[in-house]
Amino acid sequence: MRSPLVTIISLSGLIRSAKFGSDTVAAYGLAVIVVASDAALALVQLSLGLPAYACTLFIGLVVGIIIANLAGNYRHQVLAFLGTLKHSMATVLTIPVDKKEKEEEFPFPGGALYKLHKMNLTELKDLLRNLKQPLSGSKPVLLQRLVDFSSNPSAWNLIVAGRRQPHKGPRDVTNKARTGEEKKPRKKSQVAARRDELMGERSPAEPVQVIQRSKDTRTEQQKNEVIAWAKRFVANNPDIQTPRQPKEFNATKMKPELDSRLANIEGQLQVLLATVKASSNGDAMSVDSEPVMPPPLPTPLRALPPLSTYTNISLPSFIPNIALPPPPLISVPPFTMNSPLPASDSMITESITESINMTTESITESAKTATESRKVLVLGNGTRLEFFNSDVPCPPSLSFAKDIPKLGRVWDDARPEFSPSECSLKIKGNAIALKHWPVVYSYSHDQRWRGTKGAWDTWKWIAERYHQSTPENFWEEFRDEHGHTMSFTAITRMLRKQRTEADQRLVQQQQEQLGLEFSQQYNVRGRAMVRASAIAKRVGKNGQL
DNA sequence: TTGTCATACACTGTGTGAGA
DNA sequence: TCTCACACAGTGTATGACAA
Numbered sequence: 001m002r003s004p005l006v007t008i009i010s011l012s013g014l015i016r017s018a019k020f021g022s023d024t025v026a027a028y029g030l031a032v033i034v035v036a037s038d039a040a041l042a043l044v045q046l047s048l049g050l051p052a053y054a055c056t057l058f059i060g061l062v063v064g065i066i067i068a069n070l071a072g073n074y075r076h077q078v079l080a081f082l083g084t085l086k087h088s089m090a091t092v093l094t095i096p097v098d099k100k101e102k103e104e105e106f107p108f109p110g111g112a113l114y115k116l117h118k119m120n121l122t123e124l125k126d127l128l129r130n131l132k133q134p135l136s137g138s139k140p141v142l143l144q145r146l147v148d149f150s151s152n153p154s155a156w157n158l159i160v161a162g163r164r165q166p167h168k169g170p171r172d173v174t175n176k177a178r179t180g181e182e183k184k185p186r187k188k189s190q191v192a193a194r195r196d197e198l199m200g201e202r203s204p205a206e207p208v209q210v211i212q213r214s215k216d217t218r219t220e221q222q223k224n225e226v227i228a229w230a231k232r233f234v235a236n237n238p239d240i241q242t243p244r245q246p247k248e249f250n251a252t253k254m255k256p257e258l259d260s261r262l263a264n265i266e267g268q269l270q271v272l273l274a275t276v277k278a279s280s281n282g283d284a285m286s287v288d289s290e291p292v293m294p295p296p297l298p299t300p301l302r303a304l305p306p307l308s309t310y311t312n313i314s315l316p317s318f319i320p321n322i323a324l325p326p327p328p329l330i331s332v333p334p335f336t337m338n339s340p341l342p343a344s345d346s347m348i349t350e351s352i353t354e355s356i357n358m359t360t361e362s363i364t365e366s367a368k369t370a371t372e373s374r375k376v377l378v379l380g381n382g383t384r385l386e387f388f389n390s391d392v393p394c395p396p397s398l399s400f401a402k403d404i405p406k407l408g409r410v411w412d413d414a415r416p417e418f419s420p421s422e423c424s425l426k427i428k429g430n431a432i433a434l435k436h437w438p439v440v441y442s443y444s445h446d447q448r449w450r451g452t453k454g455a456w457d458t459w460k461w462i463a464e465r466y467h468q469s470t471p472e473n474f475w476e477e478f479r480d481e482h483g484h485t486m487s488f489t490a491i492t493r494m495l496r497k498q499r500t501e502a503d504q505r506l507v508q509q510q511q512e513q514l515g516l517e518f519s520q521q522y523n524v525r526g527r528a529m530v531r532a533s534a535i536a537k538r539v540g541k542n543g544q545l
Numbered sequence: 546t547t548g549t550c551a552t553a554c555a556c557t558g559t560g561t562g563a564g565a
Numbered sequence: 566t567c568t569c570a571c572a573c574a575g576t577g578t579a580t581g582a583c584a585a
Contacts, residue, residue, distance in 0.1 A: 139569075401550060442574075449574085454552080457575070489549050496577080533576065534558055 106150040116146050377439055379430060380413030387427050392440055395452045396424040400459060401488035404466065410434050411463035434459055461495045462488075503532035506539055 105113040124142040131149060377385045400407035409419040413433035420431035432440060437456055441449040466474050478486040511518045522529045522538060529535050
């Protein structure tokens with residue numbers, strides 16, 4: 001029989017389990033069994049006077065019968081409990097889980113058992129898909145999600161088809177129809193309320209907006225961490241809104257290097273000027289003589305210290321540190337002078353300035369080539385435009401909701417109605433038609449396309465339909481039952497509906513045509529394709545459209 | 546109250562490189 | 566060669582602000 005000490009430890013475990021909640025179902029159950037068995041053992045031994053081994057056997061039989069009965073009525077719950085219990089006991093008793101966990105079976109709705117640790121990523125995703133759970137995340141994340149789901153049978157009912165639940169809580173808590181009270185003044189927007197709350201400006205009489213479900217899944221602690229960090233950041237950087245000078249110690253560190261570079265350039269210029277002046281005075285040099293070469297650079301031009309030197313800001317743990325690329329080494333093309341020497345000082349200065357400008361341009365181009373990939377775009381007028389990511393300004397904020405004809409004028413630079421002056425994006429002075437934006441922004445590794453692609457896709461469908469025929473035909477098609485032209489949103493919705501239907505028709509046609517071969521032809525790494533749009537796209541690629 | 550619009554987010558599909 | 570992780574494009578949906 002266990003000592004009273006063990007019972008006390010078990011009881012404290014029970015309390016801890018109850019306190020720390022949902023993911024310790026097994027620990028909770030284990031503690032209950034330990035305490036209950038101790039109590040029962042003591043009771044039986046006292047009342048019957050049986051030896052300890054006989055009592056243990058008796059208790060084992062009783063527990064076995066109880067579990068068998070429970071298994072009949074609460075099969076899922078018992079299986080889930082046993083599954084997690086096994087894992088917890090292995091941990092508690094320090095049995096190496098690694099060897100056993102691969103064989104461990106986890107219960108799921110419908111009585112199914114899965115060896116989760118033996119499943120690959122695709123299988124895990126398939127299972128999550130069947131369970132209507134999110135598929136995002138790495139393999140360990142998916143695995144943990146399934147383990148959690150398996151150990152939480154109360155969540156199994158949430159995936160039942162047809163179940164309805166609110167996405168967010170009531171937005172208007174003063175709705176007269178619901179509360180029977182007079183409508184109070186309109187509530188502040190969520191942004192305004194949140195701002196006031198953070199700034200301590202919220203009126204006490206104002207109702208606090210209650211959100212039952214929100215996309216913001218952060219805990220209160222995480223939110224407080226962000227706010228605390230933001231306050232610290234603002235306190236440390238009071239002038240964050242204005243461009244700052246480098247900090248004093250950095251400026252001091254940089255000064256000798258800049259002085260050295262300036263002295264270097266000045267020295268070259270003086271040598272060059274002196275030599276050229278001597279030549280123009282007829283002192284030593286004839287036109288046929290060797291071209292004048294400046295002395296070699298005393299020290300090679302070096303790149304500036306890495307950016308991280310100036311941006312050493314400590315971020316909270318949840319904000320990833322951004323790895324900055326190594327500083328580019330600026331390659332300086334050899335300095336040569338091939339043109340005949342000018343005769344006058346003004347011409348000399350002009351020529352030198354031009355040379356310096358050309359050299360600067362070469363240095364800039366070389367530096368860009370070292371760090372960025374060059375992009376090439378052939379414009380509608382045949383211009384071949386070469387540019388780097390840094391030549392492209394951020395995507396301007398655009399809306400064509402009130403002016404679809406303008407969308408038609410700036411979409412395609414190969415069309416006669418193209419209007420360069422109305423284009424919001426210009427690169428090196430060239431107006432860029434909207435249809436070229438993916439070339440300009442995508443694969444830039446700077447997230448700029450991420451925020452724009454959604455809107456651009458909408459523009460694409462509308463612009464293409466607008467140009468499919470004449471503007472008159474377009475507006476004839478997109479008219480409501482009252483004869484009014486449809487709104488931007490309504491047109492977008494209708495176009496989406498049309499292509500969804502077209503895609504579905506195409507998929508159905510392919511299914512009828514291919515029969516069992518359909519799943520073989522339209523699969524991704526052995527998994528059947530789901531989206532009609534993706535299948536339709538592949539049909540198009542295969543040339544069957 | 547309802548419709549419109551802009552935006553954020555979730556998810557699928559695709560391509561690619563690293564490592565077993 | 567296969568598996569896996571990751572980044573990105575494309576697509577659809579939910580949400581909140583705002584105006585009619």
